[in-house]
Amino acid sequence: xxxxxxxxxxxxxxxxxxxxxxxxxxxxxxxxxxxxxxxxxxxxxxxxxxxxxxxxxxxxxxxxxxxxxxxxxxxxxxxxxxxxxxxxxxxxxxxxxxxxxxxxxxxxxxxxxxxxxxxxxxxxxxxxxxxxxxxxxxxxxxxxxxxxxxxxxxxxxxxxxxxxxxxxxxxxxxxxxxxxxxxxxxxxxxxxxxxxxxxxx
Amino acid sequence: xxxxxxxxxxxxxxxxxxxxxxxxxxxxxxxxxxxxxxxxxxxxxxxxxxxxxxxxxxxxxxxxxxxxxxxxxxxxxxxxxxxxxxxxxxxxxxxxxxxxxxxxxxxxxxxxxxxxxxxxxxxxxxxxxxxxxxxxxxxxxxxxxxxxxxxxxxxxxxxxxxxxxxxxxxxxxxxxxxxxxxxxxxxxxxxxxxxxxxxxx
Amino acid sequence: xxxxxxxxxxxxxxxxxxxxxxxxxxxxxxxxxxxxxxxxxxxxxxxxxxxxxxxxxxxxxxxxxxxxxxxxxxxxxxxxxxxxxxxxxxxxxxxxxxxxxxxxxxxxxxxxxxxxxxxxxxxxxxxxxxxxxxxxxxxxxxxxxxxxxxxxxxxxxxxxxxxxxxxxxxxxxxxxxxxxxxxxxxxxxxxxxxxxxxxxx
Amino acid sequence: xxxxxxxxxxxxxxxxxxxxxxxxxxxxxxxxxxxxxxxxxxxxxxxxxxxxxxxxxxxxxxxxxxxxxxxxxxxxxxxxxxxxxxxxxxxxxxxxxxxxxxxxxxxxxxxxxxxxxxxxxxxxxxxxxxxxxxxxxxxxxxxxxxxxxxxxxxxxxxxxxxxxxxxxxxxxxxxxxxxxxxxxxxxxxxxxxxxxxxxxx
DNA sequence: GATGAATGAGATTTCATTCAT
DNA sequence: TATGAATGAAATCTCATTCAT
Numbered sequence: 001x002x003x004x005x006x007x008x009x010x011x012x013x014x015x016x017x018x019x020x021x022x023x024x025x026x027x028x029x030x031x032x033x034x035x036x037x038x039x040x041x042x043x044x045x046x047x048x049x050x051x052x053x054x055x056x057x058x059x060x061x062x063x064x065x066x067x068x069x070x071x072x073x074x075x076x077x078x079x080x081x082x083x084x085x086x087x088x089x090x091x092x093x094x095x096x097x098x099x100x101x102x103x104x105x106x107x108x109x110x111x112x113x114x115x116x117x118x119x120x121x122x123x124x125x126x127x128x129x130x131x132x133x134x135x136x137x138x139x140x141x142x143x144x145x146x147x148x149x150x151x152x153x154x155x156x157x158x159x160x161x162x163x164x165x166x167x168x169x170x171x172x173x174x175x176x177x178x179x180x181x182x183x184x185x186x187x188x189x190x191x192x193x194x195x196x197x198x199x200x201x
Numbered sequence: 202x203x204x205x206x207x208x209x210x211x212x213x214x215x216x217x218x219x220x221x222x223x224x225x226x227x228x229x230x231x232x233x234x235x236x237x238x239x240x241x242x243x244x245x246x247x248x249x250x251x252x253x254x255x256x257x258x259x260x261x262x263x264x265x266x267x268x269x270x271x272x273x274x275x276x277x278x279x280x281x282x283x284x285x286x287x288x289x290x291x292x293x294x295x296x297x298x299x300x301x302x303x304x305x306x307x308x309x310x311x312x313x314x315x316x317x318x319x320x321x322x323x324x325x326x327x328x329x330x331x332x333x334x335x336x337x338x339x340x341x342x343x344x345x346x347x348x349x350x351x352x353x354x355x356x357x358x359x360x361x362x363x364x365x366x367x368x369x370x371x372x373x374x375x376x377x378x379x380x381x382x383x384x385x386x387x388x389x390x391x392x393x394x395x396x397x398x399x400x401x402x
Numbered sequence: 403x404x405x406x407x408x409x410x411x412x413x414x415x416x417x418x419x420x421x422x423x424x425x426x427x428x429x430x431x432x433x434x435x436x437x438x439x440x441x442x443x444x445x446x447x448x449x450x451x452x453x454x455x456x457x458x459x460x461x462x463x464x465x466x467x468x469x470x471x472x473x474x475x476x477x478x479x480x481x482x483x484x485x486x487x488x489x490x491x492x493x494x495x496x497x498x499x500x501x502x503x504x505x506x507x508x509x510x511x512x513x514x515x516x517x518x519x520x521x522x523x524x525x526x527x528x529x530x531x532x533x534x535x536x537x538x539x540x541x542x543x544x545x546x547x548x549x550x551x552x553x554x555x556x557x558x559x560x561x562x563x564x565x566x567x568x569x570x571x572x573x574x575x576x577x578x579x580x581x582x583x584x585x586x587x588x589x590x591x592x593x594x595x596x597x598x599x600x601x602x603x
Numbered sequence: 604x605x606x607x608x609x610x611x612x613x614x615x616x617x618x619x620x621x622x623x624x625x626x627x628x629x630x631x632x633x634x635x636x637x638x639x640x641x642x643x644x645x646x647x648x649x650x651x652x653x654x655x656x657x658x659x660x661x662x663x664x665x666x667x668x669x670x671x672x673x674x675x676x677x678x679x680x681x682x683x684x685x686x687x688x689x690x691x692x693x694x695x696x697x698x699x700x701x702x703x704x705x706x707x708x709x710x711x712x713x714x715x716x717x718x719x720x721x722x723x724x725x726x727x728x729x730x731x732x733x734x735x736x737x738x739x740x741x742x743x744x745x746x747x748x749x750x751x752x753x754x755x756x757x758x759x760x761x762x763x764x765x766x767x768x769x770x771x772x773x774x775x776x777x778x779x780x781x782x783x784x785x786x787x788x789x790x791x792x793x794x795x796x797x798x799x800x801x802x803x804x
Numbered sequence: 805g806a807t808g809a810a811t812g813a814g815a816t817t818t819c820a821t822t823c824a825t
Numbered sequence: 826t827a828t829g830a831a832t833g834a835a836a837t838c839t840c841a842t843t844c845a846t
Contacts, residue, residue, distance in 0.1 A: 654832055
């Protein structure tokens with residue numbers, strides 16, 4: 001949306017500040033929620049002036065939405081990029097689960113931020129639309145596997161996806177609450193339980 | 202909805218104001234989040250003066266915590282009261298799922314509020330402790346069924362519970378987002394998929 | 403101002419509540435200042451309902467003024483009652499100092515309250531007039547002693563009184579601040595220093 | 604009144620806002636007491652926005668304390684700076700009295716504010732400590748003059764100081780109450796009466 | 805008369821946003 | 826372009842006063 005002129009100077013790459021702001025916002029939002037953080041604090045953490053934030057983002061709302069879209073997009077690409085739908089189904093599920101886990105582990109701030117609900121009142125239609133856009137390729141794969149008889153057909157694909165997604169999300173939320181500490185074997189076992197939930201017989 | 206003790210006068214029952222405040226807060230918090238609602242708005246919705254809120258609750262924080270505890274407690278009782286652990290396991294699971302569904306359907310505000318994450322920074326240790334307290338009886342039942350070989354034992358009980366709980370929560374969250382409309386058969390199918398996730402063979 | 407019907411019942415003497423309110427107000431005002439005390443707290447300390455205060459006093463302002471006048475009057479009477487202006491001058495001064503000291507020691511709340519400055523914005527003209535009324539007999543005695551050549555005449559009587567009064571007040575204020583602990587000999591020495599300040603040669 | 608550092612631009616000197624806030628607060632506090640003034644009024648009088656007050660002072664309490672310390676410090680310096688303790692004793696007393704008078708006349712707001720009692724509940728330990736710090740050099744001078752036999756030794760130095768200080772304060776308080784109008788000769792006569800109070804024979 | 809729960813105007817404080825430099 | 830001090834609308838909270846019982 002914002003033009004990114006190719007840099008003609010040796011100065012730090014254009015967009016550095018924008019990125020710094022987004023990164024700083026992600027960190028503090030993940031920790032204390034969108035409503036718990038004042039804009040000057042984001043600026044301080046990003047190492048820029050308060051006013052600079054408003055040079056890159058029209059308002060805090062816009063910042064939240066752009067951050068949401070950027071991270072949702074990143075998650076979507078991470079989950080969907082390079083997936084070969086003709087892979088063996090269980091291997092595909094393992095791959096999918098592995099990508100989700102890697103995201104949650106490697107980008108805990110982004111994961112936490114996307115999971116937050118207090119940004120919901122901030123989200124605009126474009127952000128909401130992105131939600132579907134990320135899910136659609138997954139949806140199509142689920143449908144295809146249902147038709148092939150791999151996944152059970154007595155449950156609508158959307159419902160199945162909601163179940164698996166929710167199971168995954170709550171698994172890590174539970175860990176973050178300190179109610180459980182997840183080892184690799186727990187995550188694998190959870191994966192297989194979800195696989196079992198999805199498959200037919 | 203709330204029982205009114207028989208009264209020979211037209212005077213409102215004792216505690217009505219407190220209940221009215223809690224109910225009003227629940228409704229608006231469920232709709233717009235804890236941070237999105239100013240105290241005078243709760244007062245207006247409850248039909249009381251702003252100051253009255255502070256007669257019953259020392260601060261907005263305290264109000265949020267008391268509301269959280271009241272609703273969590275209500276949910277806990279709803280899930281655990283009168284459960285016969287010697288019931289046939291599948292019937293027990295059906296009963297549990299049914300109670301959850303009924304809560305989500307009959308008390309959508311409470312359900313939504315408990316699910317919110319933006320009250321997390323508000324919650325005090327007592328409120329957090331209640332979380333475990335509600336889950337403990339369920340945990341014990343899961344453990345017992347694992348020992349009897351009904352539920353799979355290759356997954357820790359905490360993990361299994363996190364999966365089912367998350368699946369359920371996200372199912373209704375998805376519906377609220379407008380991504381799906383759940384019929385009774387969807388809910389039953391989801392239930393059976395979760396049952397399948399939990400059971401051994 | 404408030405009618406005092408003669409009691410026809412064996413109930414606690416009429417005026418008890420009024421007195422209880424005044425006493426309670428005096429105590430808490432002395433401790434935390436007029437602005438630091440909420441009306442319901444005075445009521446609680448007096449053992450009456452909040453509304454009862456407003457039955458006896460039209461407003462907090464009125465209460466403060468009536469309390470001020472009552473205590474100022476009491477001080478005035480204590481200082482002036484039964485004084486024999488024909489006493490030997492030094493004995494008269496000793497008597498006066500002794501009465502002041504007794505008031506400060508026996509009625510510390512009243513003494514502290516009268517000394518407070520945060521009630522000044524509350525005081526009405528009647529209360530301010532009382533100030534003069536209490537001082538007038540003292541003033542007349544000072545003038546008389548000036549004319550008799552006992553007290554120095556090179557200082558106006560008002561000024562002399564202000565000096566002695568201020569010296570006394572600050573003596574006890576200093577003690578209350580914890581900067582000094584006054585023994586009987588300190589108070590007597592202070593008295594004689596003030597006597598010396600007032601006398602001619 | 605406040606020196607403005609030479610500036611080549613029309614921009615206000617650094618710290619102007621802070622000073623403007625302190626000056627405005629001093630004026631209104633002196634007039635109506637700390638409790639009688641709302642923060643937005645201080646802001647308006649200082650010509651700044653309400654929020655600006657909170658950029659410079661964490662709370663109204665902090666503002667009151669900083670103001671108290673600044674003015675107390677100023678008074679202390681005014682009283683103690685450049686005093687030559689080897690001056691002839693009476694000349695020293697005259698000088699001291701003159702400095703007090705000048706402060707009361709030139710800085711009536713500061714004088715009145717320091718004398719106020721309604722800021723007492725606000726004062727923190729640092730502010731209270733400053734009280735002693737200002738008095739200590741004076742105390743030492745009094746002690747020295749007692750040892751030299753100039754000031755009477757039958758009264759503790761603290762007591763003597765309390766008497767003189769109280770006499771002075773009440774003199775000007777009486778004037779402010781409209782009970783007397785002080786001419787230069789009144790002030791000089793009062794000074795000499797106090798000197799007489801302090802000296803031996 | 806007495807009560808104290810209820811009130812809402814007003815106090816303190818926060819923070820998204822602006823704008824002079 | 827970048828800054829961060831300044832802003833004031835809006836939030837939280839207090840308390841003198843009222844009034845139904």
